[in-house]
Amino acid sequence: MMNPNIGTDGKEQKLTQTITTMLLTNHNNPQQPNLQPFIPHFTLPIIISILSFKPLHSHPKILISFFKWFQSNAPSSLSxxxxxxxxxxxxxxxxxxxxxxxxxxxxxxxxxxxxxxxxxxxxxxxxxxxxxxxxxxxxxxxxxxxxxxxxxxxxxxxxxxxxxxxxx
Structure with missing residues:
Protein backbone atom coordinates (compact mmCIF):
# COMPACT_ATOMS: atom_id res chain seq x y z
CA MET A 1 0.00 0.00 0.00
CA MET A 2 1.32 3.41 -0.89
CA ASN A 3 1.82 6.05 1.76
CA PRO A 4 -1.04 8.61 1.47
CA ASN A 5 1.31 11.35 2.69
CA ILE A 6 3.46 11.00 -0.42
CA GLY A 7 2.54 13.49 -3.12
CA THR A 8 1.33 12.46 -6.56
CA ASP A 9 4.86 12.70 -7.97
CA GLY A 10 6.11 10.56 -5.07
CA LYS A 11 3.43 7.94 -5.73
CA GLU A 12 4.26 7.88 -9.43
CA GLN A 13 7.96 7.60 -8.69
CA LYS A 14 7.40 4.79 -6.18
CA LEU A 15 5.12 2.91 -8.60
CA THR A 16 7.65 3.29 -11.42
CA GLN A 17 10.43 2.07 -9.13
CA THR A 18 8.36 -0.92 -7.97
CA ILE A 19 7.47 -2.02 -11.49
CA THR A 20 10.96 -1.54 -12.93
CA THR A 21 12.43 -3.47 -10.00
CA MET A 22 9.95 -6.29 -10.60
CA LEU A 23 10.82 -6.36 -14.30
CA LEU A 24 14.57 -6.36 -13.70
CA THR A 25 14.58 -8.94 -10.91
CA ASN A 26 12.45 -11.22 -13.05
CA HIS A 27 14.59 -10.81 -16.20
CA ASN A 28 15.80 -14.44 -16.24
CA ASN A 29 12.28 -15.77 -15.82
CA PRO A 30 10.45 -15.93 -19.18
CA GLN A 31 7.12 -15.25 -17.51
CA GLN A 32 6.04 -11.64 -16.96
CA PRO A 33 5.68 -10.68 -13.28
CA ASN A 34 2.09 -10.15 -12.12
CA LEU A 35 1.46 -6.49 -12.88
CA GLN A 36 -2.35 -6.70 -13.00
CA PRO A 37 -2.82 -5.00 -9.59
CA PHE A 38 -1.01 -1.91 -10.88
CA ILE A 39 -3.24 -1.29 -13.92
CA PRO A 40 -5.68 1.06 -12.13
CA HIS A 41 -2.72 3.27 -11.18
CA PHE A 42 -1.24 3.53 -14.68
CA THR A 43 -1.02 6.93 -16.26
CA LEU A 44 0.79 7.99 -19.40
CA PRO A 45 3.66 9.60 -17.41
CA ILE A 46 4.16 6.37 -15.41
CA ILE A 47 4.30 4.23 -18.56
CA ILE A 48 6.72 6.70 -20.17
CA SER A 49 8.87 6.63 -17.00
CA ILE A 50 9.00 2.83 -17.02
CA LEU A 51 9.94 2.68 -20.70
CA SER A 52 12.49 5.48 -20.20
CA PHE A 53 14.20 3.75 -17.27
CA LYS A 54 17.81 3.43 -18.52
CA PRO A 55 18.67 0.11 -16.79
CA LEU A 56 15.82 -1.52 -18.74
CA HIS A 57 17.33 -0.37 -22.04
CA SER A 58 20.00 -3.03 -21.78
CA HIS A 59 17.22 -5.65 -21.68
CA PRO A 60 15.25 -5.18 -24.92
CA LYS A 61 13.29 -8.41 -24.41
CA ILE A 62 11.97 -7.12 -21.09
CA LEU A 63 11.00 -3.79 -22.66
CA ILE A 64 9.22 -5.50 -25.54
CA SER A 65 7.47 -7.95 -23.24
CA PHE A 66 6.30 -5.17 -20.92
CA PHE A 67 5.13 -3.04 -23.85
CA LYS A 68 3.12 -5.90 -25.36
CA TRP A 69 1.62 -6.69 -21.97
CA PHE A 70 0.77 -3.02 -21.49
CA GLN A 71 -0.83 -2.80 -24.95
CA SER A 72 -3.12 -5.75 -24.25
CA ASN A 73 -3.99 -4.94 -20.62
CA ALA A 74 -4.08 -1.17 -20.21
CA PRO A 75 -7.20 0.93 -20.74
CA SER A 76 -7.62 1.90 -24.38
CA SER A 77 -7.08 5.58 -23.57
CA LEU A 78 -3.49 4.66 -22.66
CA SER A 79 -2.79 1.84 -25.10
Missing part, protein backbone atom coordinates in the same frame (compact mmCIF):
# COMPACT_ATOMS: atom_id res chain seq x y z
CA UNK A 80 -3.89 3.90 -28.11
CA UNK A 81 -1.44 6.69 -27.39
CA UNK A 82 1.66 6.58 -29.62
CA UNK A 83 3.85 8.15 -26.89
CA UNK A 84 4.78 4.86 -25.16
CA UNK A 85 5.77 3.34 -28.51
CA UNK A 86 7.77 6.43 -29.43
CA UNK A 87 9.54 6.16 -26.06
CA UNK A 88 10.29 2.47 -26.56
CA UNK A 89 11.57 2.54 -30.15
CA UNK A 90 14.78 4.62 -29.80
CA UNK A 91 16.34 2.28 -27.18
CA UNK A 92 15.38 -0.73 -29.31
CA UNK A 93 16.83 0.82 -32.44
CA UNK A 94 20.02 1.84 -30.64
CA UNK A 95 20.42 -1.85 -29.70
CA UNK A 96 19.88 -2.80 -33.36
CA UNK A 97 16.53 -4.48 -32.65
CA UNK A 98 15.19 -3.42 -36.07
CA UNK A 99 12.91 -6.40 -36.68
CA UNK A 100 11.29 -6.08 -33.24
CA UNK A 101 10.84 -2.33 -33.70
CA UNK A 102 9.27 -2.80 -37.11
CA UNK A 103 6.95 -5.51 -35.78
CA UNK A 104 5.77 -3.23 -32.96
CA UNK A 105 5.29 -0.41 -35.46
CA UNK A 106 3.25 -2.61 -37.80
CA UNK A 107 1.03 -3.76 -34.93
CA UNK A 108 0.48 -0.20 -33.78
CA UNK A 109 -0.12 1.17 -37.29
CA UNK A 110 -2.77 -1.48 -37.88
CA UNK A 111 -4.60 -0.61 -34.67
CA UNK A 112 -4.10 3.13 -35.24
CA UNK A 113 -5.98 3.17 -38.56
CA UNK A 114 -7.81 5.47 -39.46
CA UNK A 115 -6.72 7.93 -36.72
CA UNK A 116 -3.02 7.88 -37.71
CA UNK A 117 -1.94 9.41 -34.39
CA UNK A 118 1.52 7.85 -34.70
CA UNK A 119 1.97 9.34 -38.15
CA UNK A 120 0.91 12.77 -36.92
CA UNK A 121 3.46 12.58 -34.08
CA UNK A 122 6.23 11.57 -36.48
CA UNK A 123 5.43 14.28 -39.01
CA UNK A 124 4.93 17.07 -36.46
CA UNK A 125 7.85 16.14 -34.21
CA UNK A 126 10.83 18.44 -34.10
CA UNK A 127 14.32 17.53 -35.24
CA UNK A 128 14.78 15.15 -32.31
CA UNK A 129 13.28 12.18 -34.17
CA UNK A 130 16.21 9.87 -34.88
CA UNK A 131 16.82 8.79 -38.46
CA UNK A 132 16.55 5.04 -37.66
CA UNK A 133 13.07 5.67 -36.25
CA UNK A 134 12.00 7.49 -39.42
CA UNK A 135 13.59 4.78 -41.63
CA UNK A 136 11.82 1.99 -39.77
CA UNK A 137 8.52 3.88 -39.66
CA UNK A 138 8.69 4.55 -43.38
CA UNK A 139 9.21 0.85 -44.05
CA UNK A 140 6.39 -0.11 -41.67
CA UNK A 141 3.94 2.24 -43.39
CA UNK A 142 4.84 0.78 -46.79
CA UNK A 143 4.36 -2.77 -45.48
CA UNK A 144 1.02 -1.80 -43.95
CA UNK A 145 -0.22 -0.71 -47.40
CA UNK A 146 -0.12 3.01 -46.60
CA UNK A 147 2.48 4.34 -49.06
CA UNK A 148 1.06 7.87 -48.98
CA UNK A 149 1.93 8.13 -45.28
CA UNK A 150 5.36 6.62 -45.93
CA UNK A 151 5.93 9.23 -48.63
CA UNK A 152 5.16 12.03 -46.15
CA UNK A 153 7.77 10.59 -43.76
CA UNK A 154 10.24 10.36 -46.64
CA UNK A 155 9.63 14.05 -47.42
CA UNK A 156 10.23 14.92 -43.78
CA UNK A 157 13.52 13.02 -43.93
CA UNK A 158 14.51 15.04 -46.99
CA UNK A 159 13.66 18.29 -45.17
CA UNK A 160 15.84 17.19 -42.25
CA UNK A 161 18.66 16.36 -44.71
CA UNK A 162 18.73 12.68 -43.70
CA UNK A 163 20.42 10.69 -46.41
CA UNK A 164 18.42 7.67 -47.54
CA UNK A 165 19.90 4.22 -47.04
CA UNK A 166 19.01 0.87 -48.59
CA UNK A 167 16.06 0.46 -46.18
CA UNK A 168 14.70 3.90 -47.07
Missing amino acids: HSPKPLLTLLPPLLSRRQFAAAKSLLLDFITSDHPRHTLHHHLIRADHSVPKPLLDTSLSAYVHSQQPELAYQIFNKMKRLHFRPNLLT
